[in-house]
Amino acid sequence: MTIAVEEKVGxxxxxxxxxxxxxxIDHQPFQAAGVRNIEVGQMIxxxxxxxxxxxxxxxxxxxxxxxADRGGVIFKPLTDVFPEQTPIDRxxxxxxxxxxxxxxxxxxxxxxxxxxxLWTEVCLAFxxxxxxxxxxxxxxxxxASGGTSVEAHEMGIARMVQAGGVPLTxxxxxxxxxxxxxxxxxAAALSQLILDHGGATATSLAWELQLLKASSH
Numbered sequence: 001m002t003i004a005v006e007e008k009v010g011x012x013x014x015x016x017x018x019x020x021x022x023x024x025i026d027h028q029p030f031q032a033a034g035v036r037n038i039e040v041g042q043m044i045x046x047x048x049x050x051x052x053x054x055x056x057x058x059x060x061x062x063x064x065x066x067x068a069d070r071g072g073v074i075f076k077p078l079t080d081v082f083p084e085q086t087p088i089d090r091x092x093x094x095x096x097x098x099x100x101x102x103x104x105x106x107x108x109x110x111x112x113x114x115x116x117x118l119w120t121e122v123c124l125a126f127x128x129x130x131x132x133x134x135x136x137x138x139x140x141x142x143x144a145s146g147g148t149s150v151e152a153h154e155m156g157i158a159r160m161v162q163a164g165g166v167p168l169t170x171x172x173x174x175x176x177x178x179x180x181x182x183x184x185x186x187a188a189a190l191s192q193l194i195l196d197h198g199g200a201t202a203t204s205l206a207w208e209l210q211l212l213k214a215s216s217h
Contacts, residue, residue, distance in 0.1 A: 008166075015139065015176045017057035021110040024051060024063050024144075025095050025117035025124065027078055030071035032118060035146030037153035042199075044075055046170045047116055047144040049197035051081040053174045056189050060108045063087035064101055066123070094126035096134075105136075112137045114173065116144035121156035128165045139166045141173060171201065 027047055032040050054061045063082060065074050068089045073079070079087065090098045095117075105113060113136050117124035124145050128138045140160055147153030157167055168176075174190060181187050194205055 008164075013137075014179075015112060015114065015173065016179070017059055017177050019110060020112040020114050020139070021060040021105060021108040022050070022054045022062070023095065023101070023105070023113060023115045023117075023127070024061065024074075024078065025115065025127070026064070026066050026071075027074050027116075027118055028065050028068065028072045029075075031123070032075075032146070034148045035118060037120070037147050037150045038143065040146070043144065043146050044077065045197050045199075046141075048077045048081065049193060050116060050141055050144045050170045050173060051078055052193050052197075053170070053177065053190070055081055056186060056193070057177045059114075059177070060110065061085075062101065062104050064090060064095055064098070066090050066093065093122060094130065095123065096127035096130040105131075111135075112139065114139045114141065114168075116141040118146050119152070119156075120145045120147035121152040121159075125156045125160055128160045129163045132164045137166070138164075139168055139173075141170055142167050143169045171198065 024047060027044070032043070035043060051061060061082065063074055063079065063085055065071070065087050066089070074087055088098065088100050088104070090101065092098045095101045113131055115124060115128055115138065117127070120142070124140055128140055131138050142157060147156055161167060174193070178186060178190050191205065194201055198205065
């Protein structure tokens, strides 16, 4: 059964805390060892930032691995974000062929699905393409994913975009959910996440906060 798809442009095309769910697929040692388009430590930082953002905004989030007894369990900094969750371990390479994972998505009631995975060209591309075919709006997070080469990562992205997927990065996901800094209930927490995981953006924010602190004295 397919579901109706919203427009690709306009305000309705943007993510909100209430209209999306997040799937984090196969962030495990075996897969990470093969990543070549991004420094692995940076990718792990990004996916943890992504997960913490989703948790802060109350976005339903699924952790899933493939053959964890061989490829290793999901990285601890990521599972630590959701200590109450037991990740779904699969045999299917394509997460969307695993009924437990699909049932989880359906149970959320969301039609916008955000996905990050290792590897881009396989474990990200396959479920993105299938979910799009079943009527979901699918967004994929490029800097919280990784491919086995720069070419593999880029070709995976090209294939998903051609199919109708929407690429974004971790900071875009956070900004799209926050949307307005006047939403002060989340602004302070998001600022802290940026300080913890935001790289160059964190440096700029720390400088700005230091200036504000100095001017208040």
